[in-house]
Structures are given as C-alpha cells and as structure tokens.
Amino acid sequence: MTLSHERAVLFGPYRIYPGQRLVMEADQPLRLGRRAMDILLILLEHAGNVVSKQQLIAEVWPNSVVEEINLRVHMAALRKALGDGQAGQRYIITVAQRGYSFVAPYSLEQVEHPPARPPKATNGHNLPLRRTRLIGRQALVDNLVAQLPRQRFITLIGPGGIGKTTVALRVAEQLIGRYRDGIRLLDLAPVNDPLLIPGHLAALLDLSLHDSEPMSDLATYLRDRQMLLVIDNCEHLIDSVAQLCESLLRGAPHLHILTTSRESLRAEGEFVQRLESLDCPPPVAERDRAQALSFSALQLFVERAMASHDSFELSDAELPLAIDICRRLDGIPLALELAAAQVASLGLDGLLTQLQDSFRLLTHSGQSALARHQTLHATLDWSFELLNTCEQTCLRRLGVFRGGFTLASAAAVIVGEQIAPREVFGSITQLVAKSLLSVDVGDEEVFYRLLDTTRSYALEKLEQARELPDTRERHAKRCLALMQQAQTDWEHIPTALWIERYARGLEDIRAALDWGLNARGPEALAIRLAAASTPLWQELSLLKEHGGYVRKALALLDASAEPCLPLKMSLKLALGSACYHAQGGSAETIGAFVTARTLARQCQDVVGELRAISGHLAVNLSCGNYQMALEQSQQFDRLGLDGDPLLSLSMHRLRVLALHFAGDQHRARVYAEEVLQRMAHSGHLNRFTHGFGVQYDQSVAALTILARTLWLQGQPEQAWRTARQALDIALQINHGTSICYTLALSGCLIAHYNGNTRTARELLRLLLEQAQKHSVQLFYTWAQHYAHVIDCAEAPPLPRAAVGLIKEIMVTLDTAFVDNDLLQRADSGAAGWSTAEILRARADALLAADCPVKNCTAETVLIKAINVAKSQGALAWELRSASSLARLWQRQGRYRQAHTLLTPIYQRFTEGHATPDLKAAQHLLDELQGHLPI
Missing domain, CATH: 1.10.8 (Helicase, Ruva Protein; domain 3)
Structure with missing residues (x-):
C-alpha cells in the first residue's frame, strides 16, 4: 500500500496515522520507540509482501552499521507492544531465510482532521515505553484509574511475577495529562539501604536534600504540587516506604501515591488492592x-x-x-x-x-x-534447568547488574571461568527468547535488563555457585572501563549524547563503589572507580554524593602501603570541586587543591598542576583574595601549555576572572572578548572545561564575567544580553553548577541593577531551586542573601568570617551592608573591583549624620571613590559615586560644581538610560539645571 498523510491504516484494534507517526489503540496513543515505529511503517507499506532483513536494516539504520540482533530485538518489541498473537491474531510473521511480512487484514480510512501528535512529555512523566500488551487486567486498571483520585494512596499487592508492575504502569499511563505536575516512577528494586530512599526520590524530583530533615524537604517541595508518585518494588523496604508515604501525604494534599509490594505496607490511609492470578479455563469445561x-x-x-x-x-x-x-x-x-517460551523446543x-x-x-x-x-520459584527452577550450562552461567552472572546493560557489558561481566566471549552472544539471545531477560529498546542502542524477580533468583544461584565475589569484581572492572571511556569521550562528543550514553550506568557505579569501598571488595579497583567516575558525577551535578565516595577512597588510599600519587591527585581535585560547592573556601577545600598541586609537581603532571591552581584560584576569588588569584593566574605562563588550545583558552579565561575582580576592567574585557572569539573560531564555544578547576561550562563562565565587566563599564543593556546568553547556554546543556554560577554572578545581579525587578526575582527563585537541587550550598547561601534585597525576604546574617566576594556583592546591592572589615579592605586595596562601592557606602553612612565635619570627610571619600572607579574603568561605579557627591554639593548650594561633575560622566553612557542609576542621575541633573542661571 502507499502510505499517505490523508489516510489512516486500520488493523486489529489499531489506527495508524503515518503522517503523525502515531498509533492509536481505541482512544489512547500507543507509545512505541522510534525504531519500532520505522519498522511498522515499512512493513505496512509492503503489506502482504516479504521485506528482507537487509532492506529493513538499510532503511531503519541508514547511516549506521548494526548487527542483525538489533533488528530482531526491535521487531520483538514491536510485536509485544502490538500484542501480536492475542486471540490467535497474527500481524507480523517471520519468513525463514527471507525476512518479515505484515499479514493482517487491514483497511484504509480517509482522514479529514488527523489527531495532533501528543507532545513529548519531558517533565510530564518518566514512564517507560510499553513493552507488552495488557491482558486480562483492563477492568482492574479502569477501576484503579477511577479510584486513585479518591483514595490518594493505593498499594497493589501479590506474589512475584503476578504483574503488579505491569498494572501500575498501565494505570499511570492512562493518567498521563491528569496531574498538573506530572507522574514520577520510583523503582526501588536497585535500592537496598532504606536510608537511600529519600535521596533516590529527590534525584527523581530534581531536588537536593539537607541531611538533617530529608522528609521535611520532600514534603515542602511537594506541598503545592499535584502529582502522581508510583513506587515500585517496595517489599524489601516496607517500613521505610510506609513512613515516607505517610509523611508525604500529610504534607502534600494534592499528591497521590500508587505502590507495588508483595505485601501490604500497613501504612496510614493505605487502600490495598490484591492482584489475583489470571483467569484459567475450568478443567471440566467443554472444549469450545x-x-x-x-x-x-x-x-x-x-x-x-x-x-x-x-x-x-x-x-x-x-x-x-x-x-x-x-x-x-x-x-x-x-x-x-x-x-x-519453551513451546518452540518442547511442543x-x-x-x-x-x-x-x-x-x-x-x-x-x-x-x-x-x-x-512456590509455583513461580518452581517455574524458575524448571526454566533454569532447561538452559544449557553456558546459558545458566550467563543468567546467574547477569544478576549483579542493577540497571540496564549492553551486550558488551554483559560479555565483560559473564566471561571468565567456564565461558568464552564468543559464547555470550548466542546465550543472551536465548535468554531473551526464553523470557528470562527483558529488553529495553532505545532509539540508538539496545539495553537488557533482568526483572526484579528473575534478578533475585539469579543472585541466589550466583551465591550457590560461589561465583559472587569474582562476578562482582568483573562488574566493577566493567564499570571502571566504561568510566575510563567516558573520560576519553568527554571532550569529543556533545554533552547530551554523553549523558545519554553513560548516565544509565549510575546505579551500577553506585553498587560497585558501595561494594568496593566498604571492605567487601578489592579496594584498589573501587578507589580507581571513584576517581574515574568523576565526570559522571560532575555532569549530573551530584558533587555532594561523589564527595562522600571520594573521602572513603582517599582514606583507603592513605592507609595503603604504597599510595598511587597520580590517583591521589585526581581524587584530591575531585574533592576540592565537591567541597567548594558544598562549603565554599573551607580549609578542606583549600587543602584539597594545595595537596593536588603538590602531588602534580611530584608526578611532573603539568595539566594536573594547572587544574589544581585553577581550583585554588576560584576559591581565592570567592574568598576575596583577588591579588593572590591574579598572581596565581600569572603562574599559568610558566606551565608552558600554550600549545594546547583548550587549556590555553582555559588559562586565559581564568586570567579574565582575576583581572575583573582585581579591578582592571579594561584588560578583563579585552581578554574576555579575545577568549570568546578564540572559542568560536576553534569550535570550542559551548564546550565544557572538563576536569578543570571547579567545573563550569567554558562559554558560560566566560560570558558571565564578560557580562559583569560590560555592566561595570557602563553598558547595562549589552551586559544583560550577554548574561542572558550565558544563562541560555547553561539551561540548554542543563548543567546545574553552571546554571548556579551564572545566575549568582551575573543574571540575578544585572537584572536587579537594571531595575528589572520581576526578572530578578524569577532568576533568584531559579537560583535557589537549582542550588538546592544540586547541593551547591555556596550559591544557595548567596541566593538567600540576595533575597534580602531583591525579594525583601529575611536573610540569614552574613557570617563574620565571610569577608570575601559575597559581602562585597551585597554592598553593591545595598550600602547598608558595609562594615569595618570591608572598609579596611577598601583602604588597603584588597577589595579590588568593589573598592569604589565600599567607599561610597562609607560616605553614605557619614552623610546620614548630616554633620558638617562628617560631610567634609564624606566628600573626600567620594572623590577618592570616583578616582578609583575611573582608574579601574568602572563607569557604573563612577556614576554612582559622582551622583552621591553631586547630591551633597546640591544640599550645600554648589549647583554648578555638581552639574559640572556629573554631566560628562552621564554623557559617556550610550545606552541604559532607563536603568535606575541613569534615571536618578538624569533627574538630579534636571534639578541642578533648574538652579543654574539662564
């Protein structure tokens, strides 16, 4: 048949809209993977004829070389999703040695108004694509769909293999779009420690928890959200899940929960729905x-x-x-x-x-x-006994995987005593065919997975065979190999593709680290994995969690007889980055970077030394040690890395940072624009500075500092466009710490400086949300202080020890934040970029007394502030200080002197005349003009 946008294809219970690539089952869209949809459309186009495997592979994967197993797996997924074979109905057949053919009766229907394809739900839900057709449970599903809004909390109970997960997923699928804030599926099968449940749920909700009150944090986050939470496989964590559900339901009145367990949770407000077996024909029924x-x-x-x-x-x-x-x-x-699955071989x-x-x-x-x-366990025993020796070995060794795994990962873990690599492929295929191994079909890659029941059985067999330690070690080695490959790929493939490829293995990384770092496995392997997995934790902005693993790894490494110095250096760099975002410039943060640099020198690792210096430089900047940071940036030249374009760019960008905060805005801008031009020319724009400093995206960081510099130089509109570009890139790559960085240092501040109050408040809320979500305590604290000015909120008092960047920023937002420590920094020149504003704040405090002596002192201070701002190229600060001095002279009747001072400074601005500072200056000039003789 010829497929067209104007006609729908009808077969069985399905209506296919080729133009929309949409399959409808009754009034519900059937969610198929992209490859499965491609296969279906090709087979429909050649309905009644055989399509060869070679033709299908060529059309479905036109730009890739793929194995035939990919086609078989996607074909099996398509058949299962369609329920091919139900009630004797056959849609697609395999023609031996030739290919596949669509053989079902079909009809065509003219379509005047084709349905719009449902939008992809990115934040709406995280439900997997349907793998199998639902049989015998639709009435129950319909009942649960109707009950859940009223009951709020339902638990599906029944023995393993009874179909609890299938029913829960179908209920959730039918409720897509009914909950304003979406649906989230939390699978507890990989979780063994009840203390980890809140963290896993928080990760699912893109939320970071404070260690002291995780339940309270979750309830607060969910309080105003209308959401369905599906918690699967609760039976091994019943008490903790019950407590979690009770706490959330009390604190979040619009939250509904659907759980699955082999037994009731015995929780307050729980409605229990038992799943019975599927209906069997009676033994004495007529054989109709x-x-x-x-x-x-x-x-x-x-x-x-x-x-x-x-x-x-x-x-x-x-x-x-x-x-x-x-x-x-x-x-x-x-x-x-x-x-x-055994019918083919046994009849x-x-x-x-x-x-x-x-x-x-x-x-x-x-x-x-x-x-x-007992029946299910006996069935598993029986199925296991029907496997050959190789297949049995494969199945039990695959039990160590927590999540999905590729064929290559399976082979790496399985291969060992009793089995060779060439035997794995056939065994995996047979385990899939015999329903002992399920398949997750992605658009680009095929992942395999054991059902929780089968996985538990496989682990039981693995322990009985005394193979668990060796298999876990191979599993950890495979995790290490994947993370080492991830490090290599980090600089060479797009971030989104990198995350898609490697983030799926996070549960297995956690399992391998938990096993190896807790004296149950080979410590050296786990230590190397803690270091090698750094990119994954950083890309996912899970620095706090990674910091815990890194500390354990360092403790074990220090206790070893001959610690590996390069490995220790890598771990210290990772610890420095994790500590910086959680603690700021603490002694642990500084110590980590200082030790890393010492180790790098001992190893003669110039790149490692650069990374250590860059991390320490970032800490010094946040602590207000600008001159020290500037001196550190000058050390880059002695490292001789100009031959490496990416590292050279990184060095120049860090020099921009140091120049900006040290107060040299002219050179900072020249360097910043040069860095961005070189990045664009070399193709490194939007590229991440992997493994460098404290881990921000290269272009986000460069644009952020350029935006600040532009604002100080008197270009507020261009500064805002640059800050917005930095934020857009950070949001596009969805890198949490980069989002926090640009919001904290430019987005929130420039919006507020420019008088965009609504935007400043929106960005402040985003900063608070992202900083909490990614455990970036440094910027979360900053955001709380910003809220005092931007959102008129109560802010915690600034710690007396915090004499650095955050206190100086707060003075630029409100001169009331000035104190003696800041005045000393301004007098000594240590305050760098903020010196003029600190001096202006001091003058404001003197002028508030309205005392002639203090007015005279204030005048001297303001003149000094104007000269400092002019020498730094900070036109914005020069205008503020000149406006303050002009107002003083206005009160003293010195109108012409005030007008003469302020006019040329105001006229140097070529944009931003609607911003608060310029509007105030214009108003003051108008007042002064009115007092001048005509």
Missing part, C-alpha cells in the same frame, strides 16, 4: 475454542507462544494441553511467559510432561500467595 480463549491466562500463554515461535498455532486437539498448562502454573503471568505435549515431572513435589491447594510463590 472461543470460550476457552476468553480466559486471560490462556490468552497470555497463546500470545507469548506465538511471539516466541512464528509457526505456532493452537489446534483444537492441543487445546486441553494448553488449558492444563495454564492451570498447573496457577495463571501466574511470569510463569506463563517462561513456559510459553505442548513435551512442555506439559516437563511441568508434571518438575512440579510433582508441589502439593499445594488453593490460590494462597505462598502457593503461587
């Missing part, structure tokens, strides 16, 4: 085919059998065998899938015989949870 296939257990068994064996057809003669199999398996969905007769032999010791009666658990 249509009637028998109305029972959901038989439907599932037949569909899965057809999916695993293309030529399978349930004959009338075999109907009693299939019914008997369903009844022996108690209608448990996972057991039925495992059995159906129904052989399958029933095998089950009778394997289950003869099971004498349970009724449908108790214990009986069903």
Whole structure:
C-alpha cells in the first residue's frame, strides 16, 4: 500500500496515522520507540509482501552499521507492544531465510482532521515505553484509574511475577495529562539501604536534600504540587516506604501515591488492592475454542507462544494441553511467559510432561500467595534447568547488574571461568527468547535488563555457585572501563549524547563503589572507580554524593602501603570541586587543591598542576583574595601549555576572572572578548572545561564575567544580553553548577541593577531551586542573601568570617551592608573591583549624620571613590559615586560644581538610560539645571 498523510491504516484494534507517526489503540496513543515505529511503517507499506532483513536494516539504520540482533530485538518489541498473537491474531510473521511480512487484514480510512501528535512529555512523566500488551487486567486498571483520585494512596499487592508492575504502569499511563505536575516512577528494586530512599526520590524530583530533615524537604517541595508518585518494588523496604508515604501525604494534599509490594505496607490511609492470578479455563469445561480463549491466562500463554515461535498455532486437539498448562502454573503471568517460551523446543505435549515431572513435589491447594510463590520459584527452577550450562552461567552472572546493560557489558561481566566471549552472544539471545531477560529498546542502542524477580533468583544461584565475589569484581572492572571511556569521550562528543550514553550506568557505579569501598571488595579497583567516575558525577551535578565516595577512597588510599600519587591527585581535585560547592573556601577545600598541586609537581603532571591552581584560584576569588588569584593566574605562563588550545583558552579565561575582580576592567574585557572569539573560531564555544578547576561550562563562565565587566563599564543593556546568553547556554546543556554560577554572578545581579525587578526575582527563585537541587550550598547561601534585597525576604546574617566576594556583592546591592572589615579592605586595596562601592557606602553612612565635619570627610571619600572607579574603568561605579557627591554639593548650594561633575560622566553612557542609576542621575541633573542661571 502507499502510505499517505490523508489516510489512516486500520488493523486489529489499531489506527495508524503515518503522517503523525502515531498509533492509536481505541482512544489512547500507543507509545512505541522510534525504531519500532520505522519498522511498522515499512512493513505496512509492503503489506502482504516479504521485506528482507537487509532492506529493513538499510532503511531503519541508514547511516549506521548494526548487527542483525538489533533488528530482531526491535521487531520483538514491536510485536509485544502490538500484542501480536492475542486471540490467535497474527500481524507480523517471520519468513525463514527471507525476512518479515505484515499479514493482517487491514483497511484504509480517509482522514479529514488527523489527531495532533501528543507532545513529548519531558517533565510530564518518566514512564517507560510499553513493552507488552495488557491482558486480562483492563477492568482492574479502569477501576484503579477511577479510584486513585479518591483514595490518594493505593498499594497493589501479590506474589512475584503476578504483574503488579505491569498494572501500575498501565494505570499511570492512562493518567498521563491528569496531574498538573506530572507522574514520577520510583523503582526501588536497585535500592537496598532504606536510608537511600529519600535521596533516590529527590534525584527523581530534581531536588537536593539537607541531611538533617530529608522528609521535611520532600514534603515542602511537594506541598503545592499535584502529582502522581508510583513506587515500585517496595517489599524489601516496607517500613521505610510506609513512613515516607505517610509523611508525604500529610504534607502534600494534592499528591497521590500508587505502590507495588508483595505485601501490604500497613501504612496510614493505605487502600490495598490484591492482584489475583489470571483467569484459567475450568478443567471440566467443554472444549469450545472461543470460550476457552476468553480466559486471560490462556490468552497470555497463546500470545507469548506465538511471539516466541512464528509457526505456532493452537489446534483444537492441543487445546486441553494448553488449558492444563495454564492451570498447573496457577495463571501466574511470569510463569506463563517462561513456559510459553519453551513451546518452540518442547511442543505442548513435551512442555506439559516437563511441568508434571518438575512440579510433582508441589502439593499445594488453593490460590494462597505462598502457593503461587512456590509455583513461580518452581517455574524458575524448571526454566533454569532447561538452559544449557553456558546459558545458566550467563543468567546467574547477569544478576549483579542493577540497571540496564549492553551486550558488551554483559560479555565483560559473564566471561571468565567456564565461558568464552564468543559464547555470550548466542546465550543472551536465548535468554531473551526464553523470557528470562527483558529488553529495553532505545532509539540508538539496545539495553537488557533482568526483572526484579528473575534478578533475585539469579543472585541466589550466583551465591550457590560461589561465583559472587569474582562476578562482582568483573562488574566493577566493567564499570571502571566504561568510566575510563567516558573520560576519553568527554571532550569529543556533545554533552547530551554523553549523558545519554553513560548516565544509565549510575546505579551500577553506585553498587560497585558501595561494594568496593566498604571492605567487601578489592579496594584498589573501587578507589580507581571513584576517581574515574568523576565526570559522571560532575555532569549530573551530584558533587555532594561523589564527595562522600571520594573521602572513603582517599582514606583507603592513605592507609595503603604504597599510595598511587597520580590517583591521589585526581581524587584530591575531585574533592576540592565537591567541597567548594558544598562549603565554599573551607580549609578542606583549600587543602584539597594545595595537596593536588603538590602531588602534580611530584608526578611532573603539568595539566594536573594547572587544574589544581585553577581550583585554588576560584576559591581565592570567592574568598576575596583577588591579588593572590591574579598572581596565581600569572603562574599559568610558566606551565608552558600554550600549545594546547583548550587549556590555553582555559588559562586565559581564568586570567579574565582575576583581572575583573582585581579591578582592571579594561584588560578583563579585552581578554574576555579575545577568549570568546578564540572559542568560536576553534569550535570550542559551548564546550565544557572538563576536569578543570571547579567545573563550569567554558562559554558560560566566560560570558558571565564578560557580562559583569560590560555592566561595570557602563553598558547595562549589552551586559544583560550577554548574561542572558550565558544563562541560555547553561539551561540548554542543563548543567546545574553552571546554571548556579551564572545566575549568582551575573543574571540575578544585572537584572536587579537594571531595575528589572520581576526578572530578578524569577532568576533568584531559579537560583535557589537549582542550588538546592544540586547541593551547591555556596550559591544557595548567596541566593538567600540576595533575597534580602531583591525579594525583601529575611536573610540569614552574613557570617563574620565571610569577608570575601559575597559581602562585597551585597554592598553593591545595598550600602547598608558595609562594615569595618570591608572598609579596611577598601583602604588597603584588597577589595579590588568593589573598592569604589565600599567607599561610597562609607560616605553614605557619614552623610546620614548630616554633620558638617562628617560631610567634609564624606566628600573626600567620594572623590577618592570616583578616582578609583575611573582608574579601574568602572563607569557604573563612577556614576554612582559622582551622583552621591553631586547630591551633597546640591544640599550645600554648589549647583554648578555638581552639574559640572556629573554631566560628562552621564554623557559617556550610550545606552541604559532607563536603568535606575541613569534615571536618578538624569533627574538630579534636571534639578541642578533648574538652579543654574539662564
């Protein structure tokens, strides 16, 4: 057929809109992966004809070289999602040695108003794509969809393999769009420590928790949100999950929770819904085919059998065998899938015989949870025994994975005693075919995963085989290899692709570090992993969590007989970055960078030394040690790294920072514009300064300081455009610490300086949110102080020890923040960029007394402030100080002198005349003009 935008294709319960790449099942869109949709459209276009595997691969992956297994996996995912084989209906068949063919009856329908494709939900939900068609549970799903808004808290209970997750996901899927703030799925299967539950939920919500009151933080965040939270696999953490749910529901009145567990949580307000087995045909029923296939257990068994064996057809003669199999398996969905996967090799007769032999010791009666658990475990035992030795080894060793894994990762963990690399591919394929291994089909890569029930079983077998320690070690080595590759790729592939490729392995990294750093595994391997995984933690802005692992790794490294100096240097650099954002310029932060530099020199690692200096330089700037930072930036020239374009750019950018804060705005701007031009010319614009300093995006950092410099030089409009560009880049790459950096140093401040009160408050809220989310305590504290001025909020008192950058920034927002420490810094020249503003603040305090002597002193101070601002090229500060002095002279009747002072300074501004400082200066000039003789 010829597919067109004007016609829909109808088959089975589906309506396909090719133009919108949309599949509708009744009135619900069926969510398919991109590759699965490509395959379906190609097969529909050639309906009734065979499409070769080679043609499909060429059309679906036109620019890639892929293995045939990719096609088979995506085809299996498509068939499962469509329910190919349900009630005997076959949509797609495999033609041996040739390819695939779409064989179902279809019709075409003219479409006048095609439905709009539903927008991709980025923040709406995190539900996975549907992998299988729902069988026998729709009435329950509809009931739960209706109940959940009223009950608020429902737990689905039942034994493993009964389908709790499938039902919960389908309920959530049908509720997409009903909750203003979306739906979030929290899978607790990988979580063993109850203390980690709040952290995992916080990560899901893009929220950072304070260690003291995590539950309170979560409840506060969710208080005004209308959201559905689905918590899957709670059975091993029942008490903690119950406490969490009770706390959240009390604090968040618009939150609804749907949980799954093998038993009730016994929590306040919980409504329990038990999942029973699928309906089986009665043993004495008339062997009426249509009637028998109305029972959901038989439907599932037949569909899965057809999916695993293309030529399978349930004959009338075999109907009693299939019914008997369903009844022996108690209608448990996972057991039925495992059995159906063996139909191709055993046939129904052989399958029933095998089950009778394997289950003869099971004498349970009724449908108790214990009986069903025994049935499922017996089914897993039986399925395991049907595997060959290689397949058994593969399955149990795969149990160490916490999340999804690629074929290459599987091979790395499996290969060892008893199995060679070439055997892994075939074994993995067989485990998928036998429903012991599920597949997550991404757009570009295929990931495999064990269901929680199967994973627990595999780990049990792994321990029995005494292979757990060796397998965990191979797993940790694979994690290390992936992170080492990630380090290599960090500079060469786009950030979004890098995160997509490597962030999926975070749960396995955590598992390997927890195992190795807690005296259960090889310490040296875990220490190396803590260092090598630094880019992942930094890209995900999980610096606080990484800092905990780094401290453990350093303690173990220091205790070793011969610590590896390069490794210790890497860990110290990572610790410095983590501490800086959590603590600011603490002794631990400074010590980490100082030690890293010493180690770099001992190792003759010039790049490492540069990174240590850059980190320490950033700390000095935040602490107000501008002259020391400027001297450190001059040390770069002695490192001889001008031959490396990226590192040379980084050095020049850091010099811009030092020049700006030291008060040399002219040279800072020249260097900043040169850095940005070189970045654009070399293709490094929007590139991250990986492994450098305290980890900000290169272009975001450069634009941020340029924006500040432009504002000080009297170009407020251009400064705002530059600050907005920096923020847009930071938001685009979604790097938390870079967002915080540019908001704290330019976005919030310039918006406020320019009188954009609404924008300043919006950016301040974003800063508070991002700083809390990513545990950037340094900038969270800054934001709280900004709120005192920008949002008229209560702010914590500035600590007396904080004599650095934040106190100076606050003086530029409100002169009332001046104190003796700042005055001493201004008098000594240590205050650099803010010297003129500190002096102006001192003059304002003197003028408030309205005393002739103090007025005279204030005049002297303001003249000094004007001269300092002029010498630094800070026209904005020069205008402020000149305006203050002109107002003093106005009160003294010195109108012409005041007008003569202020006019040329005001006239040097070529833009920004609507900003508060310039409007005030213009108003003052008008007043002075009125007192001058005509």
